[in-house]
Amino acid sequence: MVEIPYPLTTERLVLRRFAAGDLDAYYAYQQLPATARYLLNEARSYTECMGRIAMYVDAPFEQEGHWASFAIERAGAPGLVGEIALKWSAGGTSGDGVSPERVGEIGWTLAPQAQGLGIATEAARSVLELAMDGFGFHRVEARLDARNSASAAICERLGMRREGVLRDNMYLKGEWTSEAIYAVVRKPPAAGGA
């Protein structure tokens, strides 16, 4: 069991566990085609949103395949404005066994009224630090539609390295599109170091 130290706080934000009361604010941005434009899912219905909030409220973070979800609030202004998700990905295995370090994937979504202020970058930086320094992840990647320049800009601001583009590997909303992969990887200790 990995304990998620909710809430994380940053200069302007509080990243807390999702709560049942987030449903309306969550639906308000998840129902928008613009939100889903570059995502694998379509715009979500109210019923779908109910199911997802119910899942987020006490989702375990215990093994590969599990997600940690962070509801983003602006400090001093309660109310959901977006989310960061950290997946504990499958991986970290080799012929010699299972690595003691984990690998993960991070993603972000903001309500339209919260965009353009650096909120996703600030929130993602905090979750990335938790993953690398708190949970000891070896690698965290972001996989995005290569046309999603706003998301790519977040990766760049976070110092994630653009590792490559998988050309036309997704068929999304009626057209082929490419996937860009960014990652941050833990550096090995310096040779001869303590």
Ligand SMILES: CC(C)(COP(=O)(O)OP(=O)(O)OC[C@H]1O[C@@H](n2cnc3c(N)ncnc32)[C@H](O)[C@@H]1OP(=O)(O)O)[C@@H](O)C(=O)NCCC(=O)NCCS
């Ligand atoms: C991807 C998404 C979260 C990006 O939102 P965003 O508002 O551009 O990202 P940030 O919160 O980091 O804000 C960055 C913007 O704020 C500006 N900004 C203002 N103050 C800032 C600050 N203190 N720090 C950083 N950026 C700041 C930046 O210049 C940038 O604006 P620009 O794009 O005009 O240059 C948003 O487009 C979204 O939710 N999309 C739908 C879901 C989605 O596609 N998710 C990604 C899946 S891979």
